[in-house]
Amino acid sequence: MPQLILASNSPRRRELLQKLNIPFKALSPNVDESISTYVSPEDIVMTLALRKANIVKDLEENAVVVGCDTVVVCDDQILGKPKNESEARDMLKQLSGRTHSVYTGVAIIHDAKQELFFEKTDVEFWLLSDEEIEQYIESGESFDKAGAYGIQGLGALLVKSIRGDYYSVVGLPIARLSRVLREKFNL
Numbered sequence: 001m002p003q004l005i006l007a008s009n010s011p012r013r014r015e016l017l018q019k020l021n022i023p024f025k026a027l028s029p030n031v032d033e034s035i036s037t038y039v040s041p042e043d044i045v046m047t048l049a050l051r052k053a054n055i056v057k058d059l060e061e062n063a064v065v066v067g068c069d070t071v072v073v074c075d076d077q078i079l080g081k082p083k084n085e086s087e088a089r090d091m092l093k094q095l096s097g098r099t100h101s102v103y104t105g106v107a108i109i110h111d112a113k114q115e116l117f118f119e120k121t122d123v124e125f126w127l128l129s130d131e132e133i134e135q136y137i138e139s140g141e142s143f144d145k146a147g148a149y150g151i152q153g154l155g156a157l158l159v160k161s162i163r164g165d166y167y168s169v170v171g172l173p174i175a176r177l178s179r180v181l182r183e184k185f186n187l
Ligand SMILES: Cc1cn([C@H]2C[C@H](O)[C@@H](COP(=O)(O)OP(=O)(O)OP(=O)(O)O)O2)c(=O)[nH]c1=O
Pocket: 007, 008, 009, 010, 012, 013, 029, 052, 068, 069, 070, 071, 072, 081, 102, 144, 145, 146, 147, 149, 150, 151, 152, 155, 169, 170, 171
């Protein structure tokens, strides 16, 4: 059986992949996450997922490599990870009282074979007061997360409703991934 490798620095993705009960190891993909031309959110997340998987594949021959990427889309604007408090504040103000979409792209590669898919989950936020936004930013949770919040942490208190895969919002759509690994890669 080929070795499964998760091309990710994210502790959350590592934790979620453990739910599949398939032995794996995680390696860091240090990639340039810039995209030069305008493409759709689904193309962005799948392109970056593939870029991450390809970097790790070059280090490990014969492995099945999984790469992922997550972005938040609100008003046709792509929100990645905030660089500072002010960006986090702007993002949370933009998300307040509205519904946005979280896109996670997944790329799986094994030798010459490659599968790509994405999941889109709609998340509705409560109307947030300035005080609530400041308190949330102070928790420090915003900084390594697309859209400046984590639904799995204190960010749960910001969320009114969700439609789609919860785990995709956290960064890894595990139900669909497990099916693709089983059906297309015999894992
Ligand atoms: C919206 C949302 C995002 N996120 C996270 C998922 C991703 O880890 C992160 C988006 O950044 P990504 O660039 O997708 O991933 P990463 O840099 O954390 O990890 P790697 O590239 O090494 O795999 O935001 C949450 O944890 N909870 C949430 O509710």
